[in-house]
Amino acid sequence: MPSAYTILFAIIVVIAILTWIIPAGTYATDKAGNIISGTYKAVASKPQGIWDVFMAPVIGMVGDKKTEGAISVSLFILVIGGFLGVVNKTDALNQGISSIVHRYKGREKQLIPILMILFALGGSTYGMGEETIAFYPLLIPVMMGVGFDSLVAVAIALVGTQVGCLASTVNPFATGVASQTLHISPGDGLGSRILLLVITTAVSIIYVYHYASVIEKDPTKSLIYNQRAADEERFAIKTRTDDDTPMSGRQKAVIWLFGLTFVIMIMGLIPWTNLNPHWTFFDQFTKWLTGIPVLGTLIGHDMAPLGTWYFNEITMLFLFMSVIIMWVYHMKEGEFMDAFMKGMADFLSVAIIVAVARGIQVIMNNGMITGTVLHWGELGLHGLSQSIFIILTYIFYIPMSFLIPSTSGLAAATMGIIGPLGHFAHVSGSLVITAYQAASGWVNLITPTSGIVMGALAIAHVNVSVWWKWMLKLMIYLFIITCVFLGVAAVL
16 A cells, blocks of 8 residues: 555545546635535636645645645644653553553453553544554463453454544544544534443443453354464463562653643533533633733733633643643653654654645645535435435545545545535534544554554464454444444434
């Protein structure tokens, strides 16, 4: 498979060619920038050339009169990377999981729901994925040592995180990018996404726990029983008794600060004043706090109350909390900057993918074919129920997730079209985002193009075909649950 950059740039070229073929057209918009149904009109064509193709990713980053740039979300992604780099420098997350594993020695079966919930929360809030690679050498010996197999160990982390991504609540790389494309708050639809997270996580835990119970009673029921002896030698069970160093006080403080950061972000994104009844506490508190002489000036009179935050504010939050963690952990300035910059470097590719993907929308807008494509969609959606539309959207995103495995790239590339189509079908933008995230997370449980999936299976020495066989029923369950959930949510 070519890289995500190549795929996205190829799509830009194809779209540019289509601007020579598809008739140009446009819609009228209201003051908020929303397209007004039934106002489509044809305009003079504006085919895009080579200059436009190579300018598209540039404009995708900085924006122009027709397309908002991705600079705010790209900067947010980079700062998130820096924040995670600082947290990982303290080794608090790894040590925290290791402490839980050692604490439950002799009660390893109870680890399945506990760890899967933790991994699901990680996937749902900050797109946890690659970080799980470090846990497999620890989890595999532990699970095998009590009579399970390496499939159980892989499932705990892989299924846990990817089901979390399937029901992303405030995942900046999925929810954040998609929300910015549709000009809505990442907090919109948060309640329904939390419900989906609870349902899918519970079903996944039951599935993994049931399999573990079956092979605990009869080891021959394991799908990889034929390699049991080799695995026992390969993952020498003595690894279980390796370093049992408890977490330091500073690491515990980092864990609390890490969790607090995401809690504050969620609090900042929920539109409290739009709730029924209206919550004005944060507005009043901020006004009181910034009005205190000296202290208000020291804090900053332009401080935004929780509930009104967007990308600028949450970017600032992660930058601020990175500094707090540095101070609490007693990290030297040089170590902090090195960790922060390395963390940003790790996420540079994601930030650039967002800009390249946004270039697709730039070409469509500047070529004046966005309106025509939406018009065709409007005609096709005529008479289609809300539930049917959102389920079809979910199904549409399944092959698209194979084509563009980057969640950020997929959101930036497609949400500009699918979101307005949802508007025509009277489906909220937040539910369209949920459908896209659910499809992406579902595919990333099994796709061979994912480094997370293939890396985990390589460590466990499990063939991908065995993984597909083991996952088949769970994939069917998750697909049905998601379709029913979306269909019901669309009409509520």
